[in-house]
Amino acid sequence: MLAEGISEADVERWVQSACVLCSNGCALDIAVADGRMVGVRGRGVDRINHGRLGPKGLYGWQANASPERLTRPLVRRDGSLEEATWDEALDLVASRSQHLLNETGPSALGFYSTGQLFLEDYYTLGVIVRGGIGTNHLDGNTRLCTATADYALKETFGSDGQPGSYTDFDECDTLFLLGHNVAETQTVLWMRILDRLQGPDPPRLVVVDPRSTVPAREADIHLAIRNGTNLALLNAIQHELIVNGWIEKDFVAAHTLGFEKLRQTVMEYSPERAAEICGVDADQIREAARILGTGERLVSTCLQGVYQSHQATASACQVNNLNLLRGMIGKPGCAPFQLNGQPTAQNTRECGANGDPAGMRNWQNLDHIRELAAHWNVDPLDIPSWSPPTHAMQIFRYCEEGSIRFLWILCTNPAVSLPELHRIRSILEQERLFMVVSDAFLTETAQLADVVLPAAIWGEKMGVFTNQDRTVHLSEKAVDPPGEAKPDMEILIEYAKRLGLRDKDGQPLIKWSTPEECFEAFKQMTRGRPCDYTGLTYDKLRGGSGIQWPCNEKAPAGTERLYQDLRFNTTSDYTEDYGHDLLTGASHERKHHAELNPAGRAILKAAHYTPPFESVRDEYPLLLTTGRTVYHWHTRTKTRRAPQLQEAAPEAWVEISQADAAALGIAEGDLVRVTSPRGAVEAPVRISGIRDGVVFVPFHYGYWDTDAGHEPDGSGSAANELTMTAWDPVSKQPIFKTAAVKLERVGPGQAPAPAPRQTASAPVEP
Numbered sequence: 001m002l003a004e005g006i007s008e009a010d011v012e013r014w015v016q017s018a019c020v021l022c023s024n025g026c027a028l029d030i031a032v033a034d035g036r037m038v039g040v041r042g043r044g045v046d047r048i049n050h051g052r053l054g055p056k057g058l059y060g061w062q063a064n065a066s067p068e069r070l071t072r073p074l075v076r077r078d079g080s081l082e083e084a085t086w087d088e089a090l091d092l093v094a095s096r097s098q099h100l101l102n103e104t105g106p107s108a109l110g111f112y113s114t115g116q117l118f119l120e121d122y123y124t125l126g127v128i129v130r131g132g133i134g135t136n137h138l139d140g141n142t143r144l145c146t147a148t149a150d151y152a153l154k155e156t157f158g159s160d161g162q163p164g165s166y167t168d169f170d171e172c173d174t175l176f177l178l179g180h181n182v183a184e185t186q187t188v189l190w191m192r193i194l195d196r197l198q199g200p201d202p203p204r205l206v207v208v209d210p211r212s213t214v215p216a217r218e219a220d221i222h223l224a225i226r227n228g229t230n231l232a233l234l235n236a237i238q239h240e241l242i243v244n245g246w247i248e249k250d251f252v253a254a255h256t257l258g259f260e261k262l263r264q265t266v267m268e269y270s271p272e273r274a275a276e277i278c279g280v281d282a283d284q285i286r287e288a289a290r291i292l293g294t295g296e297r298l299v300s301t302c303l304q305g306v307y308q309s310h311q312a313t314a315s316a317c318q319v320n321n322l323n324l325l326r327g328m329i330g331k332p333g334c335a336p337f338q339l340n341g342q343p344t345a346q347n348t349r350e351c352g353a354n355g356d357p358a359g360m361r362n363w364q365n366l367d368h369i370r371e372l373a374a375h376w377n378v379d380p381l382d383i384p385s386w387s388p389p390t391h392a393m394q395i396f397r398y399c400e401e402g403s404i405r406f407l408w409i410l411c412t413n414p415a416v417s418l419p420e421l422h423r424i425r426s427i428l429e430q431e432r433l434f435m436v437v438s439d440a441f442l443t444e445t446a447q448l449a450d451v452v453l454p455a456a457i458w459g460e461k462m463g464v465f466t467n468q469d470r471t472v473h474l475s476e477k478a479v480d481p482p483g484e485a486k487p488d489m490e491i492l493i494e495y496a497k498r499l500g501l502r503d504k505d506g507q508p509l510i511k512w513s514t515p516e517e518c519f520e521a522f523k524q525m526t527r528g529r530p531c532d533y534t535g536l537t538y539d540k541l542r543g544g545s546g547i548q549w550p551c552n553e554k555a556p557a558g559t560e561r562l563y564q565d566l567r568f569n570t571t572s573d574y575t576e577d578y579g580h581d582l583l584t585g586a587s588h589e590r591k592h593h594a595e596l597n598p599a600g601r602a603i604l605k606a607a608h609y610t611p612p613f614e615s616v617r618d619e620y621p622l623l624l625t626t627g628r629t630v631y632h633w634h635t636r637t638k639t640r641r642a643p644q645l646q647e648a649a650p651e652a653w654v655e656i657s658q659a660d661a662a663a664l665g666i667a668e669g670d671l672v673r674v675t676s677p678r679g680a681v682e683a684p685v686r687i688s689g690i691r692d693g694v695v696f697v698p699f700h701y702g703y704w705d706t707d708a709g710h711e712p713d714g715s716g717s718a719a720n721e722l723t724m725t726a727w728d729p730v731s732k733q734p735i736f737k738t739a740a741v742k743l744e745r746v747g748p749g750q751a752p753a754p755a756p757r758q759t760a761s762a763p764v765e766p
């Protein structure tokens, strides 16, 4: 894909990188001419995408050159954001931090990062916040997307890290897609799956989704369950596996624990009972279980439909259970995938920028904290480990209550992406909260900041990042950032210098100044941990394909599959987490874990289904779910600036079924208002193949490109006006997939609605 008027002959350099618009991490080269990006091409040698790119990868790079990029720091003066020098802006940020550190202590400071920076940015952030400032209030927006993946992997296998590899999609004979629309969220992975489905030996496919997605249309069985009922369905499927003898008893006995409790739990979920809860046929559940129970190579996957529902971790653990019950892990074609959402979410977790101690260490294990302290040359007691890392929803609660008075938000837009937006706006607008935003654009959130720092983005800085099957890619710098924008790592190092952060010997806490030096320091910190990067170098990542961690002396070419020896990371000394009660979220302590004595066995966790926090009722008779379209990424700060993507999905829409449309007297394109107990959204209606009683609203459409700027002027368009402040008890991931709403016709509109027509949003004919 080259810019109009540019031919291959005009390209001066192709610069190696990978796409940062989803967790697939497709390898690509950036075309450069005259010092600017002029296109991209997929890298054919790469194991992830074999040269393919989806629409966001092909077109999204154009946002880098947008005239709306932030090019100078901004500081709020007399109520308005005005240009300032870097020294003015950073001095102000540092002096406000120092004032609060002196007056109140480190817990007055909070940091909210992202899943879209590079490993080197995150590691620098984590060391500054946890090793230098000493606050526990550090989390990423990965809390909204992959916290449950992290927790489900820890609960079952003892540590984060995807057990399988993308080649398992090539080799499986049975594929289970639960709660995600892979054709739109990870388009190139879907192309890989299509190779199989339309190839000579297609796997059988089971899809669970309340919408008629493209994968659902290709499935052998599509279970269009009521949102919020995943756990009941998964318990019934396991019920069927057990009663029909479709489990590997020897494997379960030798390599897992918890089977008896799981058996007792799922025995209460006959297909008939689950059918009633989930709103699908019992025979469909039986047939899905038969498919999952009788293949020889099973890949099971889940994502936001599970993670952003109540009982998220409980449900995600059952997906792990399916593969364990079937003895299908650690060998080709056999793996559960707790998929990621954001491109660099994995690195947020590895580097400790989501709050967990870096290197997949356990905050409750003092030896792990001592190891970190030794790497950073700080006192172990200065690293916050007195309570679980503060999760994002709690950080915002502390801001609301006033105990956090300084909040630095990096590369994320909570004024659109967090639930219950009127509340989030009221938190961010507070006078007493000093808010710093580093970003490339003046987002809805940046508009409310006290200081805005212009950040260099992908293609304008160097670093590595890791996709959802542990493949590490190097992204080289292709062009200079615009104006005075700087890489986040450099901004953070400047901040640390101004705060005078030092190690135990009085030396600067941050001992690197280039991304490569940072990577080398990070590597050493991962030695012996699940995410061992010690065998990787920037040079090794140049030229060929990305490489999967762990990569070390024992595995210099990387590791395709974890747990091939069927030894899991569950010994009490090594595990990243001692586990939780799935229903209450109560955190287990080391003594509980030691008593359980998993000793390298995987843990089958069980939980009973409970209804969602908010149920439909007379006043709000429909069930809301929010989600994505293939053409946009998050709050459209980049994809809105790529003309092809914006044209394909220009504005918000509301999706309902044909039966609901008929009952409410609504036609395709009519303007409707969706109202929940928390707010309202108005948009044209698309009548699609969605389940009856369910309303879908894409969450991409905020206000930065409207006259209103950061909030609705009249009716809202951001789906999170409707969602609720509630989260999963274990992973603390907020709930975006269930809320009770009502729908009213506001007036006639233009048919068809401006929603994509080739996707899950495809219109159905009356």
Ligand code: SF4
Residues within 6 Å of the ligand: 019, 020, 021, 022, 023, 024, 025, 026, 049, 052, 053, 054, 055, 056, 057, 058, 185, 186, 187, 188, 189
């Ligand atoms: S699938 Fe994801 S990583 Fe690949 S090109 Fe599309 S958005 Fe980028």
